Amino acid sequence: MYPTAAPYFVFLVAVCLVYWAVCQIRAARLAILVVASLFFIAKFGLGCLLLVPVAAALDFFFGLGIGRSTSITQRRVLLAGSVVLNVGLMAAAKGFGAKLGWLFTFSLSYYCFQQLSYTIDIFRRDAEPETNFLNYVSAATFFPSLTAGPINRLPDLIDKLKKPFSLEDTRSARALLLIASGLIKKLLIAQFLADNLVNNFLDTPKLYSGFEVLVAVWGYAFQLYYDFSGYTDIAMGSALLLGIAVPENFHRPYSSANIAEFWRKWHISFSQWLRDYVYFSLPSERRVAAAKFTNPIITMLLGGLWHGFGWTFLIWGAMHGVALSLTRAWHDWRKKLGKKPSAIGRYVAVFFTFQFVCATWIFFRADSASDALDVFRRIGSMTFSVEHISLAIVLYLAAAVLLHIAPESWFDEAVALFSRTPFILQGAAIAGVVLALQTLAGKGAAPFAYSKF
């Protein structure tokens, strides 16, 4: 049940109607949510319907044990149990997902990250264990963000679900606009770029000029962004209809002036998870001097491996890790000199950071390192021709860039305007978006790129 397909929206509307009807009774509201989430999981197949509740129940008891125990050994053993359970599930899904498709019916990564945030936070005494199983399981299986994030910090999500529910106009307007924005991003922009530029040009780079392949790499950067941020918008909008604000995942990432800034703006919930639970679990530079530069590399290598067990993801992670370490050294050096970047310097830095990120995306997208090298070789051929780049491609790319750099406050202003609009016009606007999408993107969409991770 992909969030761009009609059945998802029928499901979402049905869940919202029942959820809102019982919203004053917390237990009933959360019970509805659990049933809805289990139904959502079951639609992918029965394997995860078996795995997720059992794993969630185990983590509930691990959390209780870690929170209540005063013995550090006992707490460590219980935490190790939770880590083995969740990392094991992630590794098994990645390693045997193809062979055991009936069991691993969707990627469990996002679920496992969320669960690890729960037991590790309790271990670090940053959160208390939840004693009410209904509160806990409604958060652990929360369907809008279950299959591809954003990754919730489970203790925060539990707190949000426990609060009284209210659906104010601005929230519903924001939720509907988020869903509409997500559909436009995914079905119009990402899908167009994939079908008309990226897939052709990057699958067979030898058929195109070096410049055309370079344009396709830029196109892939925007395809990936609109695909994933489109999914995130739909997840955020769906959650908001249920009264829950899930974390944001993107803040105009391609406007970053260095790679550290990029990771503060790209897949934010994932990079924060890596920062909080991997980076800060490694020995700090106070104990190991080299950690200053090795920790970012180790963290990003693990981040790369999470995407898949292959050389391409390992190289992608290594490139980002080394770039983060170099950024650190560069900042230390500039700090010593007391230098601040100039406005022009920032534009130059944004340009080169974007080119570097695009270079890493070549490995990220390729099936093998040799495929990635073919793309690099073709760009390196320095051949110039634009005969395969149509006006439509240029217009879509321009729209992708402009939408990306548009101030984020414009969305807030659109929400304010939409919430003041009469109900009939709101309905007409939503219907207009749906009709436009049906006309312009009638072929249907491929699954979200990040849902496979």
Add this chain to the structure above:
Amino acid sequence: MADRSLILKCIQAVSASQTTPTPDESLFDAGLLDSFSLVDLATQLESHFGVQIPDSDLSPRKFDTIERIDAYISSRAK
């Protein structure tokens, strides 16, 4: 309760910024702290407040706001 003006001084020193965040404002979201500077902040806090901050406590959750840093230092000073 720890001296919040001293906490602010430590934050401003490591972030090289004169911004004054509110007590409950996220220092990470505001761009005043990141994974690199958190270690520097811990070192500053140790020398100014005379507390020991073990590596195992270096989590953004404990140092995300001035309020949380205050609570953490107060608990370590006991």
